[in-house]
Amino acid sequence: MAVAARKFEFEVLAASAGARRGRVHTGRGSYETPVFMPVGTRGTIKAALVGQVAEIGFEVILGNTYHLMLRPGADVVGAFGSLHRFTGWKRHMLTDSGGFQVMSLGAEYSENGARFRSIYDGSTHTVTPEEAVELQELIGADIQMVLDVCTMLPASRDKVERALELTHQWARRARAAKSRDEQAQFGIVQGGGELDLRAESAKFIAELGFEGHAIGGLAVGETREEMLAAIETSVEHLPDAKVRYLMGVGDPIGMLEAISRGVDMFDCVAPSRIARHGQAMTFEGKLHMKNLRYQRDPGPIEEGCPCPACAEYPRGLIRHLLNVGEPTAGTLLTLHNLTFMHRLIAKARDAIVAGTLGDLISDVRIAWDSAPNQVPEQ
Ligand SMILES: [Zn+2]
Incomplete structure (x- = not known):
């Protein structure tokens, strides 16, 4: 009889002044938090071998779905059985949904999904929230992210509201589409710099039963003070019992300030870039x-x-x-x-x-x- 994989769980080991020292348990094993995840955009950390990255002590790395779906293709990665076998990385991996990349490349959004051009050959693609789940299940990381609508800041309240509405609809659809039990799925809080929208978003996302929660749409043009206020409001409405991930922030001060506000996971391309x-x-x-x-x-x-x-x-x-x-x-x-x-x-x-x-x-x-x-x- 097969042994059931351990459920994705977050354990708080110590807490002080809003910060948590914790451990995440998964079917693969466990990793310590707070955690910084180096970004392996195209299946490798640029200019380094995954063995060297493991040697430093990192326990989780990130792969970019946008890049992997275009080159070599999620089906090609899938043919290797998992992103782990394809890349040679043996510890935990998280894939983003591509939401941030397609926003950076000027995607058009509709209720259906995000339409964008490939940076490789200019071809047009549409990804729906369900397809983002399917692609990430095929790629096979330990944690997948839902497709969201990120807004560059500053942005008008109207624009942030429209983005939030789609983000919430898509989060619900992504949760319903998830089919692989051994993979965790994180929902993403948006809301730009509008604190009431951040609060609304955190409450909405927290209701959907994700294994972890991410705070997205920050470090996209706002000041550090605005970023920290948005983090504080988001954290206030997310349950303490689940792990929190601040997407795309890895500057030393910003990261430490976010840790002191109860964030557990980070990624950023800056250290290697x-x-x-x-x-x-x-x-x-x-x-x-x-x-x-x-x-x-x-x-x-x-x-x-x-x-x-x-x-x-x-x-x-x-x-x-x-x-x-x-x-x-x-x-x-x-x-x-x-x-x-x-x-x-x-x-x-x-x-x-x-x-x-x-x-x-x-x-x-x-x-x-x-x-x-x-x-x-x-
Ligand atoms: Zn050194």
Whole structure:
């Protein structure tokens, strides 16, 4: 007799001042929260091997349905049995629904679904909420996201209201379409910067019985204060017993502030994207590694960092590789920045248990908001 897979569950291990230190249990195993999920857009983390990403300690990565459905095609991924077999990643995976990508590419929305063009060949596609579920079930990650309508901010209240109405209809349809028990499905709260709409959306989504809840439509043009107010309102109306995921936010201060408001999961392309542009994330702030000041610097990117770049290579080499366009520079900085994110999350977990998250936030804020590190010098 087959043993039933463990139900998707969220366990709070410790809580302090609004933040939670927790653990998510799934049919695959479990992962710790708060968690940062590196983004593997097209079936790989750019410039790094999944084995290296696992070595850093990450437990969950994200795949983009928009990209995978167009290239190589969800059916092709499905032919491998799962996204895990296709990509070589052995731990947890989450796929987004493509809602954010199609919004960025100027999708047209109707009750039926989202109509958009492929960035690969310009061909037109329509995805319905049911098809987004079907595609993600075929791709086979551990967690799938519902198709939503995201709005760039600032936006008129009318526009946000229309987007919310579709998002809610589609969430209901996506929940009804879900057929794979071993896969969790998260609903997404929208509502732009309109706090009453955020509250309405959180209440609506919480009623639909999803395994987890996401807060979407943020880090799309609003200020950090507006973002935090929208998070606070959303969290207030989402049940404590379920895991909360803030989509697309991974700047160190924004992420820590969201953790202190009860968010558990994060993803962001920035750590690996800025790495490929020569920027290193450190506990002293952001460093522009192309800077002349590093030309003869024998030290590591960051003292005390356990990443392969800091263990073996001087800043002077990283600068040189960046300046001559060697792809290895992107790999080294990607491994460093992802290691920084992992260490930051580890510190946040410890700080929640110790009740010192506020101190960690002010230290990171001082380092990251201080002017000198933010200016790209040459
Ligand atoms: Zn490092």
